[in-house]
Amino acid sequence: QVQLVESGGGLVQAGDSLRLSCAASGRPFSSYALGWFRQVPGKGREFVATISWNGSTYVIDSVMGRFTISRDNGKNTAYLQMNSLTREDTAVYYCAADGADTWSGYKTRAYEYAYWGQGTQVTVSS
Numbered sequence: 001q002v003q004l005v006e007s008g009g010g011l012v013q014a015g016d017s018l019r020l021s022c023a024a025s026g027r028p029f030s031s032y033a034l035g036w037f038r039q040v041p042g043k044g045r046e047f048v049a050t051i052s053w054n055g056s057t058y059v060i061d062s063v064m065g066r067f068t069i070s071r072d073n074g075k076n077t078a079y080l081q082m083n084s085l086t087r088e089d090t091a092v093y094y095c096a097a098d099g100a101d102t103w104s105g106y107k108t109r110a111y112e113y114a115y116w117g118q119g120t121q122v123t124v125s126s
Helices: none
Strands: 002-007 010-013 018-026 034-039 046-051 057-059 067-072 077-082 091-097 120-125
Touching: 002 091, 018 034, 018 091, 018 120, 034 067, 034 077, 046 067, 046 077, 057 067
Parallel strands: 010 120
Antiparallel strands: 002 018, 018 077, 034 046, 034 091, 046 057, 067 077, 091 120
């Protein structure tokens, strides 16, 4: 089992930055990959970024160069640094943990993740 708690969301203006945190507990943190997703009302969860147990990362094209995913295995925490935010980044952001015991490549679909946090709202005003 893995428990995830996101924090760091808020209301910012276009062009500002935010850093989301995802604090994990349960299984050894360094044993699984993590992902960030986002969701707006009426739509499904959109994959944003993922990081492997040893720090390899993959992000979607629309946030490449603006968002950075990272993890601190010593602090059992993952991060999503978001720069140059736009109104299109407004969403509830969710952290997710891969339930698999072995690495099988980057996972970009919500159903591939076994554990989820409660989400944190990010609102970007123009």
